[in-house]
Every structure is written in structure tokens, then in C-alpha cells.
Amino acid sequence: MIKFYDVKKINARYADQLKGAAEKVIDSGWYINGSRVEKFESSVKTYLRVDHAIGCGNGLDALKLILRAYKEMGVMREGDQVIVPGNTFIATALAVTHNHLRPVFVDVNYDTFLMDPDEVEKCITPSTRAIILVHLYGSVCYDDRFKKLAEKYNLVLIEDNAQAFGAKYGERMSGSLGDAAAHSFYPTKPLGCLGDGGMVTTNNTTLAFLIRLLTNYGSSRKYYHDFRGYNSRLDEIQAAFLSVKMRYIYEEFQYRQTVAFHYIREITNPKILLPKRDVGSAWHLFVVKVDKRWELKKYLEEHGVGTMIHYPLPIHKQEAYEDFDWVSLPTVERLSNEILSLPISSVITEDEVSRVIKLINEWKE
């Protein structure tokens, strides 16, 4: 069986180091807000070339904290609009609505799966305060035209980098391109811990200061609270795991890229539409488009290949967002019926990739 994603196998490669790191944390007797989190934050700052990195509980919290801090700064108020792509994971929208802001779901480009600046500009109104650029499947959504839009309309540019840690825009790293970025270290993400974990990065000192407080009950001094904050901190043990895995991030990135390019070079079945050969993508997911998606999924499963769908139902069609059911996003809706994610990871073997390719090329519907 070729698993869609084998997280156990990925972590098994570093098992000794991970166990060593855990043991040190256990023995230290210090489990929250300590030197391991500081060390990991500092390595992310260096890697992404940003001024501030603040660990938090998970990627959803990272997004929520950014929006909440902007509200505290007076940059946005309840009811203001935030632009998000219609085909993202639900967390992007939840962060907006949990903050009593209004998501404006935008259609995406069929070829890239990403938002396009022209389409975004059409959706900007006097109530728009921010654009959340989701680097979906590992591909960087940012381009300089988004920055120009943000300047023109005085908007905040937020990156949802949950799926793209390690991705690049030219020489710049994703997570350093907008005003603030949210990262997720969920176990299957490009940099995954062994539980939940997240981070905010930014060059904005005021924003960073506020977010740091908000992660820790809104408190700058123990038992004195400046804001009605949260408890959303990155644990010492997760930070220690992340520091181990950070050493291999580039190696893993390169391997996933090799797998992606192998698929792109050798899948020749005309029924399958392949993603573009993107040198900057973190290749978190390898998503193809195919008319008879369920048939291909079933065929691959019958031949021992695991696949997934990211995501089968757009957010505006989810029950949780039934008040957005009137929204029409033709490309997002079409994509949700055609997409299929093939296995890609730093531990899938070349033979396994060749087997997937052979099966797909032999597929006759």
C-alpha cells in the first residue's frame, strides 16, 4: 500500500533526536514559555529573515491572533471585510468570523488554484481592511501586484503560510512577504511537530508585541492583564521537536520538489491536468485535475494507492457557512469537483512514485 502520507515514517527518521529532545525538556522541569521556544523562534526569524516570530498553539490561532491584534490597534473593527480565497481550508475563514469580521470569498485562477490580483481588486469595497493570501498546497500566492493593491487601498496583507513553510518567492521566503504571516506546525505540514503548534511572523513591532501578550492571557506582567487575551502558546516540547526537524527542512523541501517534478515529467495520461512546474512551491500537496475524479480515486485505491481531496466542499457551501450559500464562485466550485491529491512526501520512494505514475498512465476510466 502506498499511503497518502506516512507521518510515522517521516518522524521515524529523526526518532533518536526527537526522543533526546523530549528527554531534555522532561528533565528541565520547564514546559511553557522557556528557552526552547525562544530558540525555535529565533531560528525561524533567521530562516525567514523577519524581525519577529511568536509561537502559538496552532495555525488557526495564529490567524486569529493577527486579526485580533489589528483590531486592538484600531486598524479594523467588527463588521469590516477581509478577503479570503473560496478554496482554502476552513481555518482561514474561521479566523475572520471568530473575530466578528466578514469574510469576502473570492474566486481563484483555474490553473494555479490561487487568488488573482485582478479578481481581488473587483471585490474591494470601502469596508475592506485586509487580504489573506493563502499559499495553497505549498504554492506562493503573493506577487508584487498584491502589495500594490494593499498600498492603493490601504489594506493589510496577511499570509496564510500553513501549507507552505519553506516556500519561496524568488529569493524571499513565504511568511516574510506581507505585513504578517500565520504558520501551522500540524504534524503533516511541511514543518510538522508531534501535536499542535503555530506561529506568527511579522516585521511590525507593535503587532508582534500585542500578539505576544494576547497569546498569554493578554498579560505583560504576571497577573496583570492589559487585554482579554487567550491561552495559545507553543509548548516547550513541541518547540524542541521543531528545532530538530528544522535542520532537515531544506532537504525535505528538495525531495518533495523532486517527486513533484517526476510526476510532472512522466504523467502523460491526457485525462489528467497537472499543476505547473513551480520551483518556489513547498509542494505540500500535489493536486491534479481530472473530470472523473471519483473513478480515478477508486481505481488508485483498488491498486493500493492512497489519495485525498483538498477540499471536496468549498467553504461557502459548508453548513457552518450556510449564510454564504448565495455566493457564486464558479472556478472554486468547479475545482472542488475535479481535484485529487496524489501522494507526495519526503519518505515516498522513487519506486512508489514510478508505480503511481505507471498506474495513472494506464488508467482508461
Ligand SMILES: Cc1ncc(COP(=O)(O)O)c(C=O)c1O
Ligand atoms: C490553509 C490553512 N490555514 C490554516 C490552517 C490551520 O492550521 P492548524 O491546523 O494548525 O490550526 C491549516 C491547516 O490545518 C491550513 O491548511
